[in-house]
Amino acid sequence: MKxxxxxxxxxxxxxxxxxxxxYTKRLKHYLPMEVVVLPDVKNAxxxxxxxxxxxxxxMILSQVATSDHVCLLDENGQEFTSRQFxxxxxxxxxxxxxxxxxxxxxxxxxSEEVYGRANSKISLSRMTYSHQMVRLIFVxxxxxxxxxxxxxPYHHD
Numbered sequence: 670m671k672x673x674x675x676x677x678x679x680x681x682x683x684x685x686x687x688x689x690x691x692y693t694k695r696l697k698h699y700l701p702m703e704v705v706v707l708p709d710v711k712n713a714x715x716x717x718x719x720x721x722x723x724x725x726x727x728m729i730l731s732q733v734a735t736s737d738h739v740c741l742l743d744e745n746g747q748e749f750t751s752r753q754f755x756x757x758x759x760x761x762x763x764x765x766x767x768x769x770x771x772x773x774x775x776x777x778x779x780s781e782e783v784y785g786r787a788n789s790k791i792s793l794s795r796m797t798y799s800h801q802m803v804r805l806i807f808v809x810x811x812x813x814x815x816x817x818x819x820x821x822p823y824h825h826d
Contacts, residue, residue: 670769671700671701671703671767672702672703672768673704673732673737673770673771674702674703674705674807675732675733675770675771676772677707677709677710677725677729677773678706678707678800679709681801688805688808692805692812693808695812696815699812699815705732707732710724710725721777722774722775723782725779726780726781726782726783727782729774729783736768737770738769738788739786739789740789740790740791741771741779741783741787741789741791742790743778743779743790743791743792744795744797745790748792748795749791751810751814751817752817754810772787773800773804773807775800776799793807793810
C-alpha cells in the first residue's frame with residue numbers, strides 16, 4: 670500500500686521542514702510514501718473563508734483517485750492512541766486499499782466537497798495546532814505506527 674500525504678501550502682519554518690524530511694525519509698524504509706505540496710490559493714486575502722476552502726478543495730480532489738482511501742486530519746475526527754492508530758493503519762492495509770491519502774488542509778479546514786469524498790477523519794488532539802505543525806506531528810505518528818507494527822523499540826508504553 671502506498672501512502673500519500675497532501676498538504677496545502679509550503680512549510681515555512683526550516684525546523685519543521687527538517688523534521689518532516691527526517692520522518693518521511695524514515696518512513697520510506699517501511700512503505701512507499703510521498704508528500705504532495707499544493708500551492709497556496711492565489712489572492713487568498715481577497716477571498717472569503719468559504720471561497721478559499723472551495724479553491725483548496727478543488728486542488729485536493731484533483732490529486733485523489735476514485736479507488737483511494739481518503740483520510741482527513743480534522744479537529745472533529747476520531748482520536749487514537751499511537752497503538753490504536755497503528756492497528757487502524759494495519760486494518761486499512763489489510764483491506765486491500767492500494768493507496769491511502771492523508772490530507773492536511775489549510776487554516777480554515779476543508780470544503781464540503783472534500784468532506785463528502787473522505788472515507789475517514791482523524792484528529793491528532795483536541796488541542797489546536799498550526800496546520801504546518803500538524804505535518805510534523807502526523808509524519809512522526811505514521812512512523813511510530815510502522816515501528817509499533819513491526820515490534821521495534823521506538824515506541825514505549
